[in-house]
Amino acid sequence: MRSILISRRSRLPVDEAWLRLTDWERHGAHVPFTRVVVTTPPPTGVGTRFTARTGVGRAAFEDVMEVVRWHPPAGGRPGHCRLEKRGSLITGWAELEAGPSGSGSWIVWREVLHIAGLPAAFDSVTALCGHWVFGRVVRRLMEG
Numbered sequence: 001m002r003s004i005l006i007s008r009r010s011r012l013p014v015d016e017a018w019l020r021l022t023d024w025e026r027h028g029a030h031v032p033f034t035r036v037v038v039t040t041p042p043p044t045g046v047g048t049r050f051t052a053r054t055g056v057g058r059a060a061f062e063d064v065m066e067v068v069r070w071h072p073p074a075g076g077r078p079g080h081c082r083l084e085k086r087g088s089l090i091t092g093w094a095e096l097e098a099g100p101s102g103s104g105s106w107i108v109w110r111e112v113l114h115i116a117g118l119p120a121a122f123d124s125v126t127a128l129c130g131h132w133v134f135g136r137v138v139r140r141l142m143e144g
Contacts, residue, residue, distance in 0.1 A: 002127035006109040006135045010142040014105040018072055018079045018098040020141045021107060024050045030140040031133055033060075045070045049086075063090045073098055089116050107142065109134050 010017045020026065022044055028036035034054040040047065048067040053060055064087040073079035078099030085092045092113035099106050111130060118126065 002112070002123040004109070004111040004113075004127050004130045004134060006107075006131065006138055008107045008135075008138050008142065009101060009104060010107055011104045012142060013103065014073045014079070014098050014100040017105040017107060017142060021096050021098055021138070022079075022081055023141070024048075026141060027137055028052060030137045051087075061089050063087055065094070069095075073100070076100060085113060090114070091116070107138055109138055 012020070024038055024044070025036045028034040031052070031054065033056055034052055036050055036052045038044075038048065038050040040049045044067060046067055046069065048070075050065055052063040052065070054063070055061055063085060065083045066086050067081060068084050069080065069082035071077075071080045078097050081096045083094045083096075085094070090113055092111065094109065094111040094113075097108040111134060113126065113130060115122075115126060
């Protein structure tokens with residue numbers, strides 16, 4: 001498994017950046033052929049579960065995730081969220097952070113993922129694709 005690290009600055013205040021970064025259903029709007037469905041009642045917190053389904057028809061896969069750590073930004077402290085991937089095909093974790101930076105904010109997305117049945121020789125390709133996809137998600141979420 002390879003680690004993916006995305007770091008960005010945003011003009012958005014940290015509270016707004018955090019809300020956008022953790023609006024799970026909006027993530028799907030920025031990943032081709034993907035729809036995200038939250039399967040637990042609001043508000044988001046530890047125990048929130050959601051599924052990202054990517055593909056068309058039967059040629060699709062699901063990435064099932066659960067929030068296991070949830071600390072929104074408060075009092076100048078950055079927000080931190082950890083997701084565990086609970087699916088049978090995709091496992092691993094993601095950590096999302098947002099902190100204040102002047103009138104804007106900084107965003108960090110760390111992720112480690114493993115695709116069942118995919119040999120370790122493909123880890124670099126998986127990380128490269130993940131970096132592109134998750135970088136795009138962060139950029140677009142922070143744009144609007």
